[in-house]
Amino acid sequence: MSHAVMDQRPQDAVGPRPATLRQARLPRWAPLGIALGSAALAIATGVLADLQSRAQWGLIAALLFVATTFALTTAVEGVRQAKDRLATSLVWVCFLAAVVPLASLVWETVARGAEMFDLYFLTHSMSGLRDLQPGGGVYHSLIGTLQQVGLATLIAAPLGLLTAVYLVEYGKGKLAKAVTFFVDVMTGIPSIVAGLFVLSFWIILLDFGYSGWAGAMALAILMMPIVVRSTEEMLKLVPNELREASLALGVPKWRTILKVVLPTSIGGITTGVMLAVARIAGETAPIMLLVFGASSINNNPFEGPQDSLPYFIWTQFKAGNQYAYDRAWAAALVLIALVMLLNLLARGIARWKAPKAGH
Amino acid sequence: MDMTKTVAPPPQAELPPEAPKGSSGTKGSATHRGDRIFSGLTKGSGITLLVIMAAIAAFLTWRSINALSVNEGNFFTTFDWNANADPPVFGIAVLAFGTVVSSVIAMALAVPVAVGIALFISHYAPRKLASPLAYVIDLLAAVPSIVYGLWGALFLVPHLSGLYFWLDDYFGWTGVFAYDGGAARSLFTVGIVLAIMILPIVTNVSREVFLQVPRMHEEAALALGATRWEVIRMSVLPFGRSGVISASMLGLGRALGETMAVATVLSPSFLINPSLLNPGGGTFAQNIAAGFNEAGDIGRDALIASGLVLFVITLVVNGGARMIIARRKEYSGANA
Incomplete structure (x- = not known):
């Protein structure tokens, strides 16, 4: 069904051209560069300040990315373009925020589940086993x-x-x-x-x-x-x-x-x-x-x-x-x-x- | 997931053909009888559905009255759940607080992110990425809630204490974000897990609405020299507002009734804890799951009574969301 829906999307992406050709623009690689830069900076901060939680590292990186993008664009391209870039970077952050937990969930389940998972597990019950004992099956x-x-x-x-x-x-x-x-x-x-x-x-x-x-x-x-x-x-x-x-x-x-x-x-x-x-x-x-x-x-x-x-x-x-x-x-x-x-x-x-x- | 979203039917499908009355076959023939039997059958199953809904309300009310008639406490204001004691004293104050707080946290975290993802899929993502991403979001909805619970309790909880100490350092003075450093099996963690769980439904319904924004509105804004964000703010968001509201309410309905994820993650207590980061509290569904095995007859009925409250709340929330969607459909048809 989702494919039928996706097809309603107009073929040409909504990508407004700059108002005038003379207007200064950030180079094309700027968003990627800022993203990598803020990720590196966040990891460095995390290691140096000894923050245990990876969630903190991610938050720092996201904040840095959004703030730097906004500041740089305001300086170079003006406020309207800066707002546009701000929205774009926020939307990308949202996308990553959704993918990270899913990836983690699937990874944890597969990695930790694989330890017990085998044919024996699938073909045996828990009959006669106490919870404290190893083995058993589903x-x-x-x-x-x-x-x-x-x-x-x-x-x-x-x-x-x-x-x-x-x-x-x-x-x-x-x-x-x-x-x-x-x-x-x-x-x-x-x-x-x-x-x-x-x-x-x-x-x-x-x-x-x-x-x-x-x-x-x-x-x-x-x-x-x-x-x-x-x-x-x-x-x-x-x-x-x-x-x-x-x-x-x-x-x-x-x-x-x-x-x-x-x-x-x-x-x-x-x-x-x-x-x-x-x-x-x-x-x-x-x-x-x-x-x-x-x-x-x-x-x-x-x-x-x-x-x-x-x-x-x-x-x-x-x-x-x-x-x-x-x-x-x-x-x-x-x-x-x-x-x-x-x-x-x-x-x-x-x-x-x-x-x-x-x- | 897929069935929760409404694909706009092609225009010719909106009016199913009327049965040509009396034109098929001769009167009183087997044809007529077949039609009557078949339409009766389909109508019957529709009515069965309504009967089931009525029966749910009736049976829950019946058992609830049984429990409430012997309750020595006030059902709405008592801060305790001793339904198996003699005399039984129980009240839903703590459960109502926990349910509302965890759902509100889930909404506050999930709705902005979901709207962002919906916009990402409908307007920002490179075309090659948009379709697979929509699919991944659907898969996210298919993961069973007990697996979210397991992941939340055994993986997320140990990883959150660092973040909570951080919150405590900077916002601990508010009291709400005070953290003592125990296992992070608190209402806030529940809120995070619920947020991940309701993300798909909010995203799907919002995306659906964003994709229906008339192309002309967007092009008009573009023609005026608007940037992409201005297009979204001027034409997409106003058009999609009611859709986003109803999507959020559908998500809220899910969060309110979620059982297993809460039961695995939360370390419950019958106290209202001012700090959301410290363990404690409970929700309607979690309390039923946790208390059912030890419950006697009255205890079981008391749990059913709290289930009735949950049923009514979700009924109101979901019904409201559906009404908003239905009303929107009526007046957006003209320009879609």
Whole structure:
């Protein structure tokens, strides 16, 4: 989807030429030079003043860069150009500020996770192991995550798909408006609130025990609005000519939707569902309230506590010793790999089966 | 992530075709029945969604009343959470404070940076960089919150104490930035982690709006001799203001309800600590996660009551954001 958006960007970059050719300008390499200079100066300050935190070094470098750029440009090019350069340098700093934490997070997870991560880790459970002992694995959590997310998808995908069809193809009037609004609001429900709802309904009122299925219901609540939103966008992209052609041939509307509209947009719909799956696979809070966690393998999601990958990370983090931390990082690596794989697959499908939007 | 942004539909898609009533097939035929069944099915699932929302509100209220009726403290002003004691005494004052403060810190850090990145992608970045960057921001949104929490607690916290000593040296006199030198598992650290987590959604929605600025507005400003910053200030930011506001509110909704990242990073207590850099405090969601395992029946209901407050707050924030977006769509259609 992001590519479709990016294409709206005008081809020619917005780059105003100087007002007159005689006006003095900083050389082209000036921004890069100032950036390198301030980075070097910041590192020197950091080393000399013995500042432990790299965050401080970065802050000093950013401040130096922005201030120097502004001062130099004011002196050479005038105030208006200086403001322009100030904005540009600030925007670049923002960009770096976003990339640094992501890079650090991915690096830490891969580096620390790789210590424990191997085939043994993937194929063994924590059965019979105490938190203080080394070894163990995530097999039981992996089973739990796959089953819970699978069940949630079985509930949420059809419901979400039908709701989206209703909103795009049938919906009119107050009901459709209400559904649209509440779908939007529902995307913002905190996961723990969805967990509390299933807790009060399924476990307190109906008196069932903790199970993977209870967790799956909460995950489905979180997944449904995401599926509706993305499916809606995809259905809107189907050119009306296709619908009209089918209707003109006397095909009833429901068959038109099933045989023309949905097949045309199936690539985008699949992408949306997979992105939603990736989103809920990392949810911990509802699992904590409803599935309870377990250290051994439970293959039945409808009976008894299960584990899940994000919950495994949480319990190992809570255990708080080095072996447990190693397991937590390795599980985080597995979880991130799973989520990223789903993301990449989804985007691959989106690109491969992108609907041709009319003209 | 992707589904939260609204791609402008091509104009011809705004009005789905009306069903040619009675024109398809003969009356009472299987065709008609099929149509009725199918449209009923789709309508039914739409209604299911509304029912779920109503049920969430109803069930949470039901359990909350159960807990509040035995509460010996004042639910809104008591600075304590002893819901498992007899008689139970609990109140959300500390939780409300912690939730609001950490979210405000997150907003203060994330919104300017997010607007910067959105501008970077829409107006500044070299074209080759813009598209991959938008993709990286999407990936940032896909990282599970527990992983952010793990990273925050085991990597970020040890690296922040240097920065906090620094803040203490220069701003410690305010009291807000006083720092005693313990592990930096404080509300401010939570705010930083939340800021990183809400960055993607704020960036995506803002970028979406910035890209919709009519080309003519920008060209008019350029034609008057404006620099790039003046173009942005005169045409892009005024056009995008309401979009940025609603994007921030969506981010705020996320920050308010975040559970695991807060539960892993924060070292909680039931005291309102004037210093944001020292450990202590709590948030609604974190308190539920931390207290659930030890909670008895009343304790569980009390946690549900605090969840209801969280639900109402996020409902208001998200609903407000969506209304702003919807209203903007109506009157920007004319010149887009």
